[in-house]
Amino acid sequence: MSEQQLFKVTIDNITIEVAPGTSILEAARKIGGDVAPPAMCFYSKLKGSGGKCRTCLVEVSKGSEKDPRPMPKLVASCRTTVMDGMEVKNITSERVVDARAGVVEMLLINHPLDCPICDQAGECHLQDLSYEHGREGTRYEFQRRTFEKHDLGEYIQLHMTRCILCYRCVFTADQLTNKREHGILSRGDHAEIATYIEKSLDNDFIGNVIDVCPVGALTDRTFRFKNRVWFLKPVDAHRDCPTCSGQVTLWYRGDEVFRVTARKDEWGEVESLPDGTTAWICNTCRFDKKHTGDWVIEGPRKISRHSVISQGHYVGMHKPEETIEKVLHGRKPRLMMDIHSVSQVNQPNIDLSQIEGPAHSDDFNPALPKKD
Template identity: 70%
Template sequence: MKVTIDNITIDVEPGTTIMNAARQIGPHIAPPAMCYYEPLKASGGKCRGCLVKVTAGSEKDPRPMPKLVPSCITQVQDGMIVENTINEQVLETRKGIVEFLLLNHPLDCPVCDQAGECHLQDFSFEHGVSKTRTVEERNTFEPVDLGPYIKLNMNRCILCYRCVYTADQITDGRVHGVMHRGDHAEISTYIEKAIDNDFSGNVIDVCPVGALTDKTYRFKSRVWFSKPEDASCSCGKCSGKVTLWYRGDEVIRVTARKNEWGEVKEFICNTCRFERKKTSDWTLEGPTKIARNSVISANKYGASTIKPAFPLQQAAEQYKKIDDSRDRSFLAPQKQLN
């Protein structure tokens, strides 16, 4: 099927969603995803962050769809025309989506372990506004220990359901879910049960914000101060393919490997994640590939770092050039350094 997204036409297989079609073009065209997670079945359609405008439904029926549609659950039709980054209605709507997601979200970035690799930070930076219009008090919750390894900060949760789908699809018995409805909805466990199974730590990796964090890593280091290395081991429970995060020679945390969309393709067990914190436990495969525009890459590339285009463009548009044509003879001569 042929689909055109932001004036770029590509061929995709029948059944492909608009989101995955856009991802085939590249990150600059792909809509943001806060709840959609390709490896998890039935994910998507919750946050509405990926809304796009379909200006032509198909070649047979070129009428536009009357409302914006979620790209993560809408399949393409032959001849469909979609507008994402070039549509003002889409961009304006995303500002509202960010505002709703931040309605009860606290300003925990200075103390949150997810800072630097938080999808909500990226989403709000790209599409949000600097001011808030709300004056009401925010919903607040006390932090909860979900077993020996996981801490739940419900204040930061955006109810994306990723952790619920993960527990449903890769573990034998899910003991947590979304309780209550409306503005009272929250992630919680059944009758205060702890999340305790061999793959429970994967709910940390799939969480797009800092609601579910690793208790063995909390407050140890900022992500941009650590060095990620791909490693593997012979594990009888999982694939054993992980990312080791180093601070000096110390392994401060272990996570599953993620692709360019921040999604885990091969989930790992708790033994690999929490109990193997020595380099001798692993076979190192080399540095993890990190996008140059990610804060994780800070101070990793030295002089070869490519300057991002956005701040240079912003400076050119909003600041005047310095006039150096003035007479400088009145300036005192500077001392020569030895």
């Protein structure tokens, strides 16, 4: 059997060989860096995804060796396969840069300006996209589309006002669960993700819709308002789970595990296992196993995306020398008082991650009456 012929494709003046049937986006990701177009709806692990958001538009300046004519319009790189000799422009094309700015402006028309209170801030793909390709202001003068928040069961909250209709969660539920109970209702400006009769999403793998959501539309109710992601330290861990892969990322602050997520690659997608399957995790691992003793710790998680989470990462850091002892001529500083024994607010026996909802002063101060 002869070897499969590879196609040569040039993207932003960088040539790479890929197998026939590879999309332009996947070829660009093999090159990496800024050559790879952004993608808000495409998810390589989900069949049928892509072609919805149009953020991955590129210019094909040469169709192929056999037909060198350029394509007249910009094409979605996630849905366009490469041809031998094809030449593509991404960030080197003014048409692409201008079109992408227009797409981002369109996505932000109805999106609320609530980044300061959104739990997705710091790991939001739309936030990254708007910084890189968005405009400084908005020209939209009309009332924004709004929806009521819905709790899709005890673990997931849907904030449809933030949704960009990427359909990732629908594909995830359709392909990972036995019975999908939510989807797209209505059309046009009234289209929304919903369960129609507000059913509870209680499948054992339904928590993965939180991981695939690129914005803050689907959030973890057990983590909401507990902490900011840039204050947390991601650590890889695993356990012998009979239901799923058991390979997760634990998010620590101090010695508390605030949340558990699937491991993600540099494109924000759930990683693949050595056997080629995707490392989706079950609800038990995600929501119920939030103690260090439940896991085998592997080590710090490397955050490769340009995220604010990586700014506080401790890999490769050097611990500064203690200067107080030098000032005191070798004597160690004395602790004059233990603040926990004096203060009625800071109590070390309170775990923030275990508090239902946001923390208030009456959660710490026993002198104050508890709210109902």
